[in-house]
Amino acid sequence: MEPFTEKVVRLLKAVPPGRIATYGQIARLAGSPRGARQVARILHSMSRSHGIPWQRIVNAKGEIAIADPDTARAQADLLEAEGIPVLGGKRVDLRTYRWDPGFEGEEETPGPGSL
């Protein structure tokens, strides 16, 4: 197992239930800020027969990036099962459910009302 892939898999398994993470965030934590696509490749490859919570991984827009409608809908169902409402059937509240490593207990977002 390559170190990058191993880190990514470990991070994916480190995402707590009821929370979601973006590819870019996982990639950054894995050591490659621009390796978001590799994270995607790893999910598509590893999630086949491994215990990886791939459903908690969405793109930077908070949308399900899966091409297969069936798989994408399956993820949406799993996310709702985790307690995460899927808006429009494919979008989630990144602002609210984004996993912040080290700041799990943190809450609230500054928002546009700060300026």
Next chain:
DNA sequence: CGAATGACAATGT
């Protein structure tokens, strides 16, 4: 080893 791919991200229009 070199070229192509990809469950993305960021920037520009």
Next chain:
DNA sequence: TACATTGCCATTC
């Protein structure tokens, strides 16, 4: 805000 284009970097052929 939404859509289109370019950049990216490990994995695969």
